[in-house]
Amino acid sequence: MPSDPEWWRGAAIYQIYPRSFQDSNGDGVGDLLGIVERLPYVASLGVDAIWISPFFPSPMKDFGYDVSDYCDVDPIFGSLADFDALLDTAHALGLRVMIDLVLSHSSDQHPWFIESRASRDNPRADWYVWADPKPDGTPPNNWLSIFGGAAWAWDGAREQYYLHNFLASQPDLNLHCETVQDALLDVARFWLDRGVDGFRLDTINFYFADRQLRDNPPLPPDERNDNIAPRVNPYNHQRHLHDKNQPENLDFLRRFRGVLDGYGAVALGEIGDAQCDLELLGEYTSGGDKVQMCYAFDFLAKTPLTAARIAEVYARLDRVAAEGWVCWALSNHDVIRHATRWDLSPAALRGFTTLMICLKGTICLYQGEELGLPEAHVPFDALQDPYGIAFWPEFKGRDGCRTPMVWSAGALHGGFSTAPRTWLPVPHEHLSHAVDLQERAPEALLHHYRRALAFRHANPVLAKGALVNMVAQGDVLSFTRVGEAAEMFCAVNLGDRPATLTPPDGDWLAVGGEINAAHPGADGLVHLGPWQPCLLLRHGGG
Structure with missing residues (x-):
């Protein structure tokens, strides 16, 4: 691999959602060996690294973002040996490998939580955020879950509430407890020892909650937006001062960076905040002692990305994050694909791709965007995403951007799987965008991505x-x-x-x-x- 320690600065990272990339064993779900099979294609794009969404053991209530074992591979995706094969293949192709770490919360089936909820005095009793009810039995404060409803769930064994910023089956870890921090840093070391080149850190600004559990104040209606949660979600009615974005996060990120530096590894943080995202980006990525880069949701929002809007975002970056480093993305596994979100023509898709390779910052591409895939329509009876099921039909969830990749227009399920049924259906309208068709068409968007990325590599001024x-x-x-x-x-x-x-x-x-x-x-x-x-x-x- 090239030895540039700042390879990440201006790099192009390709996000792989493993359930939907390639199924190698015919069970209808993508897996690690499927990724291995398709890595030559990824390398052919001209990207520098891959980011793989979670593949750890999980009950899959939130499709891997509810981890029950941080140091293994869920059997549906394969084995640790398969992951080692993926690492070796990627590195041989010149691709670095970043994996998704979910450190703010675990599954309620993780052994840590099972022990923590057993009593108030066991060795892991304070590993999660527990609180007594108010005198009337209601939750300790007004915090809300991103997935809807209160952010507190009652546990009868402890007769206390536990915090969950996401699903009730995703209890929040208590990073105020130093032994929890130590355990999470050991998780990072496990994967770094295995050879990964870095991490994408899920919900990096959710690691700490206010020790005093103070109520969040209301957010005036004219300040609400749906960049983080859909408009129909009451989560948008609060100013999230106390349930995330706490100052203690900086010291933990410094500890995390110390581990990274020992391996020459990097981290990309996801900032989930609609109110102070770029300010947090500046805090978390400046000074050379925290994470190297973060991404916010400015370019992932529904708001059309006009010239004036981009200039406004960069002006704000200059004010609040001049010494930080941003990673831009137009699509990912949590938002409507940008081809549909902004109703873009083929020419517009090319224009935005060219713009991205010219902007200052690292860029992240989401699988299938190089094919111009539109958002898929997934009928209610085929939905898998609990978020969409909860808020249907006003918000249809994230399944529409997570449907399987289409490799071959004439093959079953677009070449993704030989199974009779796939975990999400392959939309018929995606087949005309298949890789094999675009490979044979010089004017196809796929080739524009390759040419644009090659142009960025040929002109280092665009990267750094x-x-x-x-x-x-x-x-x-x-x-x-x-x-x-x-x-x-x-x-x-x-x-x-x-x-x-x-x-x-x-x-x-x-x-x-x-x-x-x-x-x-x-x-x-x-x-x-x-x-x-x-x-x-x-x-x-x-």
């Missing part, structure tokens, strides 16, 4: 250079990336109408023809078609 002079003028977003050896002026028309751009003064070379970049015309102007970029390079940096 500074970003200055971002301007939104109508639908056109422009900025300059500045490195030690080169500068690149980037402009993208994020609209359906042609636009005209005055290029910057200086000795610039038009580049990016392979990704349909425009160049200055005889009149000295750049005439941008809908969703078309302009990329100008000059050597010598700032």
